[in-house]
Amino acid sequence: MNIRNFSIIAHIDHGKSTLADRLLQETRAVDERKHKDQLLDSMDLERERGITIKAAAVTVPWEFGGEHYQLNFIDTPGHVDFTYEVSRALTACEGAVLVVDAAQGIQAQTVANAYLAVENDLELIPVINKIDLPAADPVRVAMEIEQVLGLPAEDCIQVSAKTGEGIRELLDAICEKLPDPPAPTTDKLRALIFDSHYDDYRGVVVSTRVFDGKLSVGQKILMMGTGRPWTVTDLGKNTPFPVQVKELGTNEAGWMVASIKTLGDVRVGDTITLQSDPAPEALPGYEEPKQMVFCDFYPATSAGGGKKGDFETLREAMERLHINDASFTYEVQHSEALGFGFRCGFLGLLHMDIVQERIEREGGVEIVQTAPTVSYMIDLKDGSSVEIQNPADLPDPNHIEGIREPIVKLEMICPEDNIGDLMKLCDARRGIFKSQQYLSETRQILDFELPLAEIIYDFYDKLKSITRGYGTMDYEIIGYRQDNLSKVSIMVNGQPVEALSLICHRSNAEHRSRAILAKLRKQIDRHQFEIALQAAIGGKIIARETVKALRKNVTAKCYGGDITRKRKLLEKQKAGKQRMKTIGSVNIPQEAFMAVLEQE
């Protein structure tokens, strides 16, 4: 039996899911009546956002040149935040179909994904999709593909996933051009976990590709990264509907169930082997998931009165979601100012948005999300280092040798006209220019290195507005680097408010502080005395706002009929004051902290 393990890679919205559907349909794998649009995306949320979060493998038959082929289509997550997962899914393949929109041409993720595939030694089949569009310009796009990726323009297959044009040619090309899977290097079992998801009835379902040996029902297996043993209870393939099998042979892909209760017990990239006869070496490339972006979630209603019940509802929602997505972290956070909430870590910005949305939608709880921050490595004078995710955890400044922050390699593809403005934007965000390359006569690729902290803060919106929506970006974390970073403390009448402190670069500390103080000023009622709102680095004040003293607070009229009403108004004023936090004899409503911290 001939086997072809392949992925489809594309920039978002270039039609990957539709193409996948069409491929399955063409192989008669999908009954028209059962056909749901974009079969591989199983969650509503993914469907709505047009992105694929969880991967899956589908096995379909095809005939080419009089021979039978087993096509294992391995789906990949479609976003930068899941780069590691994408790379694991690609490792499970020998080839990839690179889809480019016939009207939009190459975009940042096209390039990033193509490089990722090349790094994994994958054979690429370039496909120009949506040739049915009036704005389609397949000739230009083929030139871009040749120019940027070095794939001959004449090798591009032109298809329309919508009309079905070119689909059979593509299936034939997959059989013809993609290589056979490599011969096994050992007779001991080695299977790569490239995805996992949680199923309410079966527990964790692992997607795996067998490289060496075979995986059978009843085997006692060992996960080499986590070192945990399990027993295989069920194996199967998706055709695309799940079909049970007794075993997955060498180079086959499918799913495995092994009484695993939570996703936290399974790591994408890990290698499955036999407990009784383990392989000497795991498959290469395993990494622990690393959270890079952090923020706090608080129950939205806590601002109104801090009911314990809202926090419990949030906790349940977090626990439930974590069963399905072990790649975010969360821990209880209690702040004097904000009450109870969770400090959460995410793989990236989109991941954060997705988790927030799912918590709200699936958990039925409204949350307030604080502006995201990154993790910092703090090098201490004694030679040790600590990683912190919260400015409040920063050690005594006297012990700090330096602060390092995560750096990303950023690739942007944009119209030539916007290059100057994008350069300015990156410059203002402490970017280091790396390279610039023509993609076509009107578009360029820009490479920069930037601190992650600078792109999580409205960078993508700026890029979109500068390029009027045409620019695209992709980033990858490349390490930590030291810079002139400081902790900024926010003080109310000389009293530091820990919940509002932040770490930022010295060069934009004033700017950031002023924005925070201006927001805070609007939230604090005038008191009988003037209130100083200050931002300080060490002992040095770098920004100040003043809440002027209250000059007049008196009900002018109090007629006979008004007495009850006036009394109730005063009682309300009193109750309002009692709910506030008192910092440096200033009453600050919880809403004020929320307003300052909340992401805009």
Place this chain on the structure above:
Amino acid sequence: MGLTLRQFDGDPASPEPPPTLSSIIGTGAHRFDAAYLHVPFCFHKCHYCDFYSVVDADDQQESFIERLVGEVELQARHVSGPLDSVFMGGGTPTLLRPELLSRLLEAISTHLPLSDGCEWTVEANPETVTPEIAEVLAAGGVNRASIGCQSFSPRLLRALERRHDPASVPRAVESLRRAGIGSCSLDLIMGIPGSSMADWRSDLEQAIALEPDHLSCYGLQYEPNTPLAAKLARGRVEAVAQEVEAGMYEWTCERLRTAGWEQYEISNWARPGRCCRHNLVYWTGGSWLAMGPSAAGHLDGVRWRNVPRHASWQAGDGWPLLEDLERLDDSTRHGEQLMLELRLNRGIELDRLDCMVQGDGCEQRRVAIETGRRDGLLELESGRLRLTARGRLLADSLLCQLV
């Protein structure tokens, strides 16, 4: 066996009939200090006003007066002693047709027991005080008028959607005096959107020049559910900065003090001996009758408000239907007394203060008074606790800790 039809007055789902005033004063006789009558008619609803009023209802005046007169008769039977003041407010009582106004005044003087020298005030819109109306008022026994002057600037009156000619104010004062009503109070509003310190000075000087014996100077309040508050919320008017308004207030206190006026309450000034006795009943825990829709009354710790429904504020037996019926416990009553009496310049005698703040659960009040003294909002002066000049400007910040 006949069929009994039961008629519900109000929500048929509710088994309890709505309370009427009969349940409070309908048996026996009670000691009242004053009476308030509400006449809801207006020819225009001003944009800052949150009093209950009805517009364009000329044809309803007669039936209204009949019912109000009936209520005067009914309530008068339960008053044990003489009243020291009567106040007719609105709305615009002077909008009544002369014969109807006369009929109402006659009912009051016939049925209600009035003390010798009873203060009898009518609230007046300056444009409605014709010589004829002034004569009717004087002949009916009215001896004091409170004129809604607000401002002498047409521009500022427009900002309030108050439509009267400023020149009508001196004309009204003159008509009242000629008829024999010498006691006049003028209401002014400070801090009207678009007003400056100079505007306010001009308004106050013009008011003083008319030689009233009483002045009420109110800082403009943006009452919820008024068009003015809505405009403010939408940014269509800009409130005068509180620094400016505080300056206006401080200047007013000084100007009137040097001219020999006595400030007796946060917003009220009088010529010696001319404080409004009716207001003092409200502010010192007195009891008063309430007649007419939306009028509020008080008797020994029980507060009520007649429903604000012009067409049907009375039940079938003529007693007003009530809303906001409230029986105050001691602590709430003490809180109200603190709120009201500290607004008076004379303040509260320490002996009386003691019983308001000494009980269990009054810790917060005692702390607030100490803090108020420390912050210069309160002072002790000849055995009384009272607001300082600064305290009068920040009274609500203090009083909200005392209610």
